[in-house]
Amino acid sequence: MVWIGEGHPHETIAVPGVALADGDVLVAVEMSTICGSDVHTVQGRRHAPTPLVLGHERGPGDRHGRCGGDDGRRYLPAHRRPGGVVGDGVVCALRPLHAGNAAEVPHAGQVRHDRVGAHGDLTGAFASHVQLREGTAIVRVPEALPASVLAPASCATATAWAAVARAARDRDLDGAAVRVHGAGLVGLSAAAIAAEQGATVEVLDPNVDRRAFAGLFGATALDRDPDVVIEASGHAVRQALDGVAVGGTVVLVGSVFPAEPVPLDAESIVRRLVTVAGIHNYTGTDLAEAVAFLAGRGRAYPFGDAVGAVRSLLDVDAALVEAAAPGAPLRVGLVPGH
Numbered sequence: 001m002v003w004i005g006e007g008h009p010h011e012t013i014a015v016p017g018v019a020l021a022d023g024d025v026l027v028a029v030e031m032s033t034i035c036g037s038d039v040h041t042v043q044g045r046r047h048a049p050t051p052l053v054l055g056h057e058r059g060p061g062d063r064h065g066r067c068g069g070d071d072g073r074r075y076l077p078a079h080r081r082p083g084g085v086v087g088d089g090v091v092c093a094l095r096p097l098h099a100g101n102a103a104e105v106p107h108a109g110q111v112r113h114d115r116v117g118a119h120g121d122l123t124g125a126f127a128s129h130v131q132l133r134e135g136t137a138i139v140r141v142p143e144a145l146p147a148s149v150l151a152p153a154s155c156a157t158a159t160a161w162a163a164v165a166r167a168a169r170d171r172d173l174d175g176a177a178v179r180v181h182g183a184g185l186v187g188l189s190a191a192a193i194a195a196e197q198g199a200t201v202e203v204l205d206p207n208v209d210r211r212a213f214a215g216l217f218g219a220t221a222l223d224r225d226p227d228v229v230i231e232a233s234g235h236a237v238r239q240a241l242d243g244v245a246v247g248g249t250v251v252l253v254g255s256v257f258p259a260e261p262v263p264l265d266a267e268s269i270v271r272r273l274v275t276v277a278g279i280h281n282y283t284g285t286d287l288a289e290a291v292a293f294l295a296g297r298g299r300a301y302p303f304g305d306a307v308g309a310v311r312s313l314l315d316v317d318a319a320l321v322e323a324a325a326p327g328a329p330l331r332v333g334l335v336p337g338h
């Protein structure tokens, strides 16, 4: 489904032939989910080259073709060769991720899409198939996990994992007090991941229903200033900086859309010994660990319920409107072939 620009419906295109280069993988999409950044793109609030196949939260799908450099290899059963085989269920990033610092490759893996034709046509997840270039993070997934749990893993869960991991570089989260601003899927995922590492977690959000939902992801109330604040909303940066305890860490992960600059009280940051870190995107290791979390201890949390509606891929325009509406579910899923 090709997006040709703001105010225009998606157009269906057929891609009759796909040439896989060495190391490329063709993935059949089982489900993708609509992320806030997809909504922002179709609303014209984020620049994107057109024509374009949107969608970057997808999985599981069936893999066809050859695959090397598989971050998910340690989850492969012994009888499978390390690179994975045709028919594996996978979740995957959108573009090649490079080892080490994700920030070295701006926007790698998530929200910057190639226009159709620049590097083949099958570059987004709102499609029946996605062509992955060599170097793209691919993680094999357990068949028992539902698509609604796995599709957001390649954006929200992996990003939340990277944010919590950044905080954990500064302090052991076991026994720490953690505040999360924003009960979107990144915030909820970060809450559950931090809670599983032994933190006491509170989630702040103006939406009462989402606050209540956060209780199912390990959120409770703090009785002291937070050692760690994860700002996942994009709207509470100042509160995050003001609220953190002396010596604490603020991880900014929600400020991915254009917003008014926030004044920084440098003296307060200095005197309170505050660390401020930005997290954008994730590494292949983050994605693999996020999927392992969803397949393990993450099963205790209702991640699948975040996908509150599933629509046909052919109805992508209506689904994008639904996802942008007040009171929308955290995610709307898209399923090809219906």
Ligand SMILES: [Zn+2]
Pocket: 035, 036, 037, 056, 057, 110, 111, 155, 156
């Ligand atoms: Zn996203």
